Amino acid sequence: MGNKQTIFTDEQLDAYQENPFKERIVESFSEDGEGSLSFNDFVDMFSVLSEMAPRELKAIYAFKIYDFNTDNFICKADLEKTLNKLTREELTAEEITLVCEKVIEEADMDGDGKLGFADFENMISKAPDFLSTFHIRI
Secondary structure (H helix, E strand, O other), X not given: OOOOOOOOOHHHHHHHHOOOOHHHHHHHHOOOOOOOOOHHHHXXXXXXXXXXXXXXHHHHHHHHHHOOOOOOOEOHHHHHHHXXXXXXXXXXXXXXXXXXXXXXXXXOOOOOOOEOHHHHHHHHHOOOOHHHHOOOOO
């Protein structure tokens, strides 16, 4: 069999290096939650981020990535951090508040002012591009 070597293109490396969630991705997959990856954590990360991983598994880890305070909910503060990372902090505080309120208003099915996993899963089920964007091509 021999050793199989994976070669990453410059484009693939640039895409990862510019990912605003790269630290959160690694933290979410690390057993200690602080970003130290064991070999098994690393393999799990690439399994979930592969194009072949099931939607349900991707949803679990996407939720973990966006749950910055790790309280098992995506609250307004988590959404604010997400928007700031996605927009590279180019939105005003008012714009961020408006978007966060709209997301919670539309996705919060139980009315508790935050998104539980069921709310999140329902929201991404309406996003046809979720599967095509939550992966790393190897």
